[in-house]
Amino acid sequence: MKRRFFKDARLLDPASGLDADGGLLAENGRIVDMGPHLIDGPDDAEAIDCGGLCLAPGLIDMRARLGEPGEEQKETIDSLSAAAAKGGVTAVVGLPNTEPAIDDASVVEFVARRAREVKGVKVYVYGAATRGFEGERLTDIGLLREAGALAFTDGDHAIADSQMMRRVLSYASGFDALVIQHAEDPSLTAGAVATEGEIATRLGLPAAPAEAEAMMLERDLRLVEMTGARYHAAHLSTAAAATELAAAKRRGLDVSADTAPVYFALNETELLEYRTFARVSPPLRPESDRQAIVTALRDGVIDVIASDHWGQDQEAKRLPFAQSDPGVVGVETMLPLALELYHKGEIELLDLLAKMTVNPARLLDLPMGTLTVGAPADLVLFDLDRPTRIDVASFLSKSKNSPFDGRPVQGVVVATFVDGRFVYDARDA
């Protein structure tokens, strides 16, 4: 029986609204007691002196690329797991855009086996919604779900055909399965690498109108209303889309959305100098959209912050802008970039943490993301205020494609625990 006592911590539990100094006792990987009343732990427990630092549920990153199978030169489950732990992330959900694609139960099982071997953070996957992401034939949503796929998405491919999307939503609703959409109308975004406007024009880059997002979202929301399905819009990036989503939520639809740090921390000016690390999909937006995304996070219109982690190697990024592959690494920088919103006074701390813990847990029906007796002891210990600079040289991710290198931030992960065991420990650093 392994017992670990976290002494003198600032306990942060977004699910219950708890923000208080106290202790937490973990036993056999689960929280068995916690709260302000716990000053000292039992004698036989290994004590970890938190020194007043923040102890919160480990972060759940609901959108990342595992690299495996198929792109091991960019990321592996080993490297991603180490990077996630360093970022305070205790559970990662991988997109099905692997090679082979996760459109067959055997690939779900392959990833689960690899994750068991690595034994780092918890690793889950989504199943493809259509075979080969071609948008023509349904995948075995029921069988994939039984194998462990948490939800269904074509990843960075939008399901464009209305009849197909209707069938996906309709069929998935029979299993109460969540459908996640990259909401951009591909007939408008084909070939585009930037948002239409002055910057794209001056740079001479192929661009798509920002409206491509709201248009696809609006159609999807009508299909959701028709089918009664559960729907989640991934990496929302525009003001217009946020407005659509807010209206749908007011109508009572079971819909949600996430966004990624690039969409609340950066705007399209990053594209100047043709910096390919700023090439993301959907593309970076004007400052007004960035501000609207911050507001949507604050107002609860956007429920989740996800890293949208996508490791790209030099070969994929050292290219002319439009030929480079999209994506940024993000699991190691998600927490400090999100904390910028707290330090600037935009969002309350517990609200912010909820978007990376209990909110994704509820959406994906994962029994974690809270500091509750009986919950797994997936924890992050972090220094809320310590200043530092993002340094890609220190990244554990196999790829280093971050547009945030050198950015000053406040907030440092000190240690991370999965089921009560250390997966990252920088207490002496």
Next chain:
Amino acid sequence: MTAAAALASPHLLGIEGLTPAEIELLLDLSEHYVQLNRSGQKKSDVLRGQTLINVFFENSTRTRTSFELAGKRLGADVINISPEVSSVRKGETLLDTALTLDAMHADLLVVRHPESGAVKLIAEKAGCAVVNGGDGSHEHPTQALLDALAIRRRTGRLHGLVVAICGDILHSRVARSNMLLLRAMGAEVRVIAPPTLMPAAIDRYGVTVFHDMSEGIRDADIVMMLRLQLERMRGSFVPSTAEYFRFFGLDRAKLALAKPDALIMHPGPMNRGVEIDSDVADDVSRSLVQEQVEMGVAVRMACLDLLTRKTPSNEGDAR
């Protein structure tokens, strides 16, 4: 309920429009023909001198043979024709065919057509009684009647039974006719299908909708499986036969959730291993599949008999 002596309509185009009394009448007369068919003397001369034309615009072996046999046992002259369905100018071809058939002075037409409503169109032009042998996704009344007869013979009633209809409800005329008949006769009807195979507003039939078969089949007296139209299957209605069988196929494990003596039905032809496991399909103690075929001939004899009876008046509405 007063027993009807004849049908109010000169045609049998659907279960819709039949009164419970008319359904009883058809079932009772069918019962009589079951006895006749089982006796050594199968032949009758009720339709002697009358001409029955089976007009099948859509392939069928079972239903056409069943009507043919029914007509012949009643002493009618029976011919089968299978007009080509022209892909262009379909409507015109259909009306031309109807006029041609009318000119032949048939007494009975049995029509099957891939388009919903096509049989009604022919009935409007024909000068004789028309029986719907199945039109598109609309109705297949003789199938519902034979299913009801098979159930009634085994259980002694229809009222109060729990009937679970499972499969491709969206495309199924069998399901629609069965829902109408079973609800009219007081049975509780549940429909089970993935949402992609469930038509909109189906609850307006007075049925309960299930997407989880193990819930829908619970404590059912009758489990009626529908043929999954494999030609429509690959693609976007259902992902694969493997997944379909796992969640919507009838096997021992799912059947165990129904009543211990629940009966299994299937209108045929069966896709074994897709919507039904051979193990349960061939279980003679539970499966009504063979009896359904037998009842089919008797029910069609009853329909042909009733439609050709010269009643004093059809104007007096029996309803």
